[in-house]
Amino acid sequence: MEKHRVLLVDDHSVIRHGIRSYFKNLDDFNVIAEADCGERAFNALNAMDVDLIFMDISMKGMDGISATKKIKELFPHIKVIALSMMMDSSYIRNMIDAGADGYLFKDCKEEEILKAARAVMDGDSYYCSSATKNIIKSYKDHQSNEASINDPHFILTPREKEVLRLIIDQQSNKEISEKLFISLRTVDAHKRNLLEKTGQRNVAGLVMYAIKHKLFDDINV
Structure with missing residues (x-):
């Protein structure tokens, strides 16, 4: 089995050493x-050649946000967490807007770092629960009251809403496939349709869209 090649970008050597050791x-x-x-x-x-980058944000010189944006422009195949x-x-x-495939806080457990790495290399996004909650809370605090031209309750099919609900719950493509008894290819198709119909670029955008349009009553922070 060929290993995924990882680059660690962080101005704290102890962080790099910890991940390398794990x-x-x-x-x-x-x-x-x-x-x-x-x-x-x-x-x-x-x-x-690199497959995956763990990227710090606050660094001297080029910060992680600017670096991620440039990396995604020049090396779009590389995953960035x-x-x-x-x-x-x-x-x-x-x-996320810069193109990051995942977001973790440095106080997360080593097991979650590995879980995130495997998720993004499988084509999923991965955001730790605390990051997701912060995004949701921020969006709710600044939520616009503007009415949508198209009612999402009608433009999304029942199956697409089922998939969206599981995406919000941070279920992987494989988990969605197993829970809904559909193929991985079908899950990918539903994700593409969701992004196209909602005009979003990534999973975080889908979460915000669901909150704005009140698609689900049980999204809590």
Whole structure:
């Protein structure tokens, strides 16, 4: 089994060392390089092939948000997971808008770091529950009262709403497939339709859309 190649970008060596140590004996991931800022991350990317990056946000020089945006423009196949102490929803939204595939807080458990890594390499997004709650709370606090031109209760099919509900619950494509007894290809098709119909770019956007249009009564923060 070929291991996924990982680049660690963080200005704290203890963080990089901790992740490298945890990933050392895994069968599916191999940390091949480290960088302490965005500029040095690009030096690494120009010298070797990388599949996954764990990206800090607050660093000297090029920050993680700017680096992620540029990486996604130049290397769109590379997955990026933010690993940061920044808990403010504005940082989370900016990182997601830059193209990050996941967001974790640095106080998360090692098992969740691995869970996030495997999720994004399987084509899913992964946001820790605290990050999701911060996004939802922020959106509710600043929620617009503007009426939608198209009623989402009618433009989304019942099955699409079922899939959306499970996405909000952070279910993986495989878990959605098993719970709804549909193929992975069908799950992917529903996700594409949801993004197209709602005009969103990612899972975080779908969560905000569901809140704005009150599609579900039990989304709590």
